[in-house]
Amino acid sequence: MRSRRLLLLMLVAAAVAAFFLAGAGDYLTLEALQAEQTRFQAWLAREPVTVIGGFFLLYVAMAALSLPGATLMTVLSGALFGLGWGLVIVSFASALGATLAALIARTLLRGPLERRYAGVLERVNAGIRREGALYLFTLRLIPLFPFFVINLVMGLTRMRLTTFYWVSQVGMLPGTAVFVNAGRELGELQALGDILSPSLLASFALIGLFPWLAKWLVALVKRRALARRYARPARFDRDIVVIGAGAAGLVASYIAAAVRARVTLVERERMGGDCLNTGCVPSKALIRAARSAREVRRAGRYGVRVAEPSVDFAAVMGHVQGAIEAIAPHDSVERYTGLGVEVLEGEARLTSPWEVSVATQEGPRTLTTRHVIIASGARPRVPELPGIDAIEVLTSDTLWRLEALPEHLVVLGGGPIGCELGQSFALLGSRVTLVESSGQLLPREDAEVGDALLAAMGEDGVRVLLGHRALEVVTDPTGPALEVANGEGQRERLPFTHLLVAVGREANVTGMGLEALGVETRANGTLEVDETLRSVLPNVWACGDVAGPYQLTHAGAHQAWHATVNALFGEVRRFRVSYRALPAVTFTTPEVARVGFNEREALERGVAYEVTRYDLAELDRALAEGEAQGFVKVLTPPGSDRILGATIVGEGAGEMLATFTLAMTRGIGLNRLLSTIHPYPTRSEAVKATAGVWKNAHKPERLLGWLARYFAWRRGGKRREKG
The missing domain is CATH 3.30.390.30 (FAD/NAD-linked reductase, C-terminal dimerisation domain)
Structure with a gap:
């Protein structure tokens, strides 16, 4: 098998080299065609089979080898053979060449790449299993990527080559017809003024409009395919059902109600989600208390003499709960009901793209809706370490239940959450050890940022172990401990009274019926959505932590605007979400x-x-x-x-x-x-x-030099006047 791959690779390389060395690209131009058009037409009349067959084989070879010029040959076919014969020749030649290109890629590359990029190719294969031929048909009809790229990528998948051929044959036909027709118009140019002929201008306009028309057609096909799989209600009770009342879900509901859409918000736990109850609000309240202790300790620098602060941890947690209670009315059921949002407390599950079943305390309810927005948030991820199940682990969700200040806190994770909470507990009086597997704190930031924070946390009493990997949690008569190892394999046992895990969060995607409807997840566990936040189901959208890629409250709100507006007004225009100017803050000191x-x-x-x-x-x-x-x-x-x-x-x-x-x-x-x-x-x-x-x-040095001469001249001129 290896020798056959090598032989095929050598043949392909030789063919590509021969194409460029022979200067074949120089002949595939409109100028060359028009210079030889009379002789070519005579040759075509004498030997039609030879000419058409030769053009067909050349096109197949170029498409199979992914050589540049296939699009130009499509245009030339119209100029050489006219719309009818040109369309027939190129249609079959392009599909056959594309299939050969896929076969070559499959033979040469699929095995090695499947081993190296198994996760990426599995997601592509999942799309093919989910939508079958429609997955490839969409790529063929809407030229988001060059066709040769689609040929090579699809060759690496598990799609059957027969399916690949007929879908390519059908999917490329409309686009082929547009380009062949443009070539026919170009081939009939006799004078410069013909460039402005209505038929030629219409052909080029069709090339520009075709991707938009194709996109609309694919959306129509998807909607009809969806309607065939599920019974679409004759009418809908609601415009939008939002699942999850965290930051993203609240913003989505607010926007929908503001434009007078009928919206239902479903929440299974607490209004406000993580941000209000376990995230932004309580953590910033805790950070403020910790900074107060820091300010007291540093007051001597300003000439204010005070004793070491005495921390009443119960009162600190009372302050935290007071902050939550003060902000809670902003996110309450009463407020959103007053805004025109129907709020249901219960577990939501999609039984079809248009039906949501909600298990409430009063019994199950079925809601029919034109659109669904998933805003179910995320939860802390706990790593599968040996022995970790034997202890009660703290997370950013559960530490707010603490009644006493941890004596010795080990923090696993040096990202924003781990750094914020680790530093805060150290300032409040805990002995804190932070373990980070990478070589710096805040690994996504520049190294100097991590260095600056490392120095500050060291001054505040946090022991930081960088480049250390957690191995297991051990428990002996002296108490629990986390065993870690550095990059050289040297182990250390870190005793603790409490272990705080802050190694990331995972999206809440289970239990809502999404798997049964074919809504896929990415490798990181977030829902698979496009740039408009729409899932594979045209009327199911996602925003916030469940969609990623940024698990920030303001990112969720930003996405919620896009998801809601795109859902309600997407038939007119859809907006792509942009993260180019998305700010992020880590609230350490x-x-x-x-x-x-x-x-x-x-x-x-x-x-x-x-x-x-x-x-x-x-x-x-x-x-x-x-x-x-x-x-x-x-x-x-x-x-x-x-x-x-x-x-x-x-x-x-x-x-x-x-x-x-x-x-x-x-x-x-x-x-x-x-x-x-x-x-x-x-x-x-x-x-x-x-x-x-x-x-x-970026001073304009040349201009400044001229100005220096000018002022020198002025100074000299003034002296001459006085003299």
């Missing part, structure tokens, strides 16, 4: 805030950039308050003031970030930020100062 690219991401994506950096040690307000640690770092394209991304580390970083977020959203560059008046002395001046650093690095 110092805060870490970012919008857009950092250097790590820019390098990974091959984005050219230059860095402008401003140290907060130069900011008057920071110096006056004695909190001058940190920096502002902005990425821009080389020579441009357009902002690609901004990272801020320091006190108030999250508040300063808002200006950069607005600038990126509205297309405002650093030059205009520099010309904006900022109040003195404030931390927001760091934004203007950073813009000033960029401006200074």
Whole structure:
């Protein structure tokens, strides 16, 4: 088998090399055709079988070898043979060539790539199993990707080649007809003025409109296929049913009710979801209490003498619960009912794309709806470590039940949640050890960001073990401990009274009937949705943590607007969700805030950039308050003031970030930020100062040189006048 693959690879390489060395591409042009058109037509009249057969075989070979020029040959076929014969020749040649290309890719690459990229190909195969021929038909009809790419990728899947051939034959036919017809019009050009002929202009207009028409046709086919699988209700009781009353679900319900749509919101636990009850609100309340303890300890720096703070942990948790209770009315059943939203408490399950069964305390209810928005959120992920089931693990969901301050807390995970909570408990008086498997805290940020936070957490008493992997939880007469190992395999046992797991969150996708309806999940467990947040079912959408990729409250709200508007008005226009200017803040001390690219991401994506950096040690307000640690770092394209991304580390970083977020959203560059008046002395001046650093690095040196000469001339002129 290996020798046959090698032989096939050599034959393909030889054929491709021969194509380019022979200069075959030079002959596949409209100019070459028109120069030889008379002789070609005579040859076609004498030997039609030879000419047509030769063109057919050449087209098959080019498509099979994925050589450039297949689209041009499609156009040329119309010019050479006319619409009828050109369409017949190219239709069969393109389908046969595409099938051979898929076969070549399957023979040469499928085995090795399946072993290396099993997860990616399995998702493609899942789509093929789910939708069969319609999956390929959509790709053929809507040219989102070049056809040769589709040939090669589909060759790596488990689709039968016979299915691949006939779907390609049918799916490529409309597009082939459009291009062949355009070639026929070009072939009839006799004078320059013919370029403006209505028929030629219509042909080119059809090429431009075809992808939109094809997209509409595919949507129609999908809707009808869906209707055949499930009984579509004759009428609907609701416009939208939203499943989940967290941040995303609440925003979706609010928007739908605001435009007078009839909407039902279903929640199985507590209104407000994770953000209100176990996430943003309680964690920020806890962080504020911890910072108060930090401020007391550091008050001596300002000449204020106080004793070591005494932490009443029960009162701290009372403050946390008080914050939840103060904000809860904003997310309550009463408020949303008043806004026109029907709120049901119960477990929701989709029995069809248009029917949602809700198990309420009063009994089951069946809701018929035009659209469903899944906003079911996520939950903390607990790793499968040996021995972990024998202890009670704390997560960001459960630690709010604590009644006493942990004596020794081990935190597993150095992401935003682990860093925020680990530092807070250390400031409140716990002995904290944080374990992170990567080489830095906040692994998605630049290394200098992780270094700055590492130093700060060390000052606050957190012991941080980077590059350590958790092995198991052990329990002996002295108590439980987490056994870890560094990169060299050296083991260490970390005793604890409490273990907080903060290694990520996983989407809540089970129990809603989505699997039975064919709604797939990605490799990371989130629901598979497109750029408009629509699932494989045309009327089922998702937003928030369950959709990913960012598990942030404001990201969920951003998605909720898109999902709701696209659901209600998608027949007119659908909006793609953009994360280009999505801000994120880690509320540690110092805060870490970012919008857009950092250097790590820019390098990974091959984005050219230059860095402008401003140290907060130069900011008057920071110096006056004695909190001058940190920096502002902005990425821009080389020579441009357009902002690609901004990272801020320091006190108030999250508040300063808002200006950069607005600038990126509205297309405002650093030059205009520099010309904006900022109040003195404030931390927001760091934004203007950073813009000033960029401006200074991009001074027009030649112009400044001329100005220096001009002022020198003026000074000399004044002296002559006095003399």
